[in-house]
Amino acid sequence: MIRTVRIKTVSMYVVLGLMALVFAYPFYNVFVLATWPSQQVLRFPPHFFFGGGLAENMSQLLARIPFGLNFYNSLGIALLSTISVVFFCTMAGFGFAKYQFRFKRQLYFFVIASMAIPGFLNIIPFYKMMVRFGWINTWLPLIVPGMAGAFGIFLMTQFLENSLPDDILDAARIDGLSDFGIFIRIVFPLARPALAVLGIVTFVGSWNNFTGPLILLPKIEATTLPVALTVLNSRVDNNLGALMLGNALTLLPLMIMFILFSRQIISGLTAGAVKG
């Protein structure tokens, strides 16, 4: 009896371990290939260990795309998006969670329902609008429209409803703080755990965004890392070593963030599904 239980447990671990390998290996593979010089990236059998071409790949990468600028664009857009989303969504979440006002239920429903609209429905007129605004090849179209996103409002409303005690707000009001003062001085600091979740999730989403910059940032100097990588990928004189290194450098910040904050990222990204 004990033996069959043990066999069962071991086989469960074997299945999970094999699957974990399948899920993790491609990441390892990127970093391995990033260290092999271009002519040696492709080999049969494939590389399993690191090579010595890192420096050469780096100089090739910098010669082919304005990697520094692309990195700067990716980082700048992601950081500014994160800051504005955290600010505006917490503010709206505070409004929905802690006030009673007319049409509140309907307005909140509208926010939630807006999440179900597929992105491609408005993409063509949106593009035309950005052309008219003169926002093409600027950071603005990738930051401004999503500054007060519905998902963030949902997340913050949920959190503030459940974890912000009314007594604290009443006390602050008696002390003479204005509504906005309460938001800045009381709500914001107390909402820090949820802010972290929303901020990280927003950063990841912005960092990975591809379709947006593909349409809105056509200039190679103005675009972000994912689009720059596809440019590198489609060049006639494709340098595989440079491509793999660029890919590794795009992945690295995210993987570090994920290792540090996996709990927050997973709970944030699945919040809507798990609670809804």
Place this chain on the structure above:
Amino acid sequence: MKQLRRSKINWAPYIFISPFFVLFCVFGIYPILYSITTSFFDWKLIGTSAPKFVGLGNYINVLTIDPFFWKALLNTVVLLIFGSLLQHFIAIPLAILINSHAIKRKEFFKTTFFLPYITSTVSVVIIFGMLFDTNYGLVNWIISLFSDGENIRWMQEASGIKIVLSIILNWKFIGWNMVIYLAGLQAIPYELYEAAMIDGASTFRKHISITLPQLLPIIFFGVALSIIGGMQVFEEPFILTGGYDNLGGAENSGLTAAYYLMFTAFKAYRLGKGSAIAWLLFLVIIILNGINRKVTQKLQG
């Protein structure tokens, strides 16, 4: 009294929630309404010709003359089934496995399976392009260890492209679905299983008769999200098959509806027709979600 109360309306909450509504009107609703109008015009992005009203012309063109639309829609449905829907049959057992009390280090497995979901599509597709390379890829190398046949030309054949795309979609989203199901499993009351244990039901039997029915609402939700996401799939096939110029690779096998929509609008510069495709695709998504709802209701009742 009424007068008094009116004068004391607190505007703060309206101001707090207003940024969403302002932004959504400008960047959401207005373009959506505008795209309805656009879909009735022959509207080119470049050139000087003024937009010409064509009524339902774009819709008729897409549905009857256009050689790519139906092909793209069929490709999308195939990828929806193999890339997005079948993975629920993997995600549920995987969640059950991780949820088992015999398994320690649940966090490690959860994190590992979730990692692909937060990775940028471009990175993922570039990696998989290498892994499935005909001559030098890891996959063909592993196959060559077990058989002497010719290398499989994954990226040069229609079925190969669909298989690689399906594998990418599975790899990317299984972890996400698994986490959702894991949360669902943890919400099932333990007493339900105790009764079955007294009856001496097997583990498999227990999951079929207790776990699955209990998970049904979550399955409905997960499938709905898979339909919405799967019918919009664009980035994976676009990057894997080489962008606008290749239109989905061999036999347009990787051309999805959203890919064709993007091509029509941003490569062929036909905004009116692109908008018509967008609304047709939206209609298909609504219909598929209606079917999902009907099937779930049937299973419940």
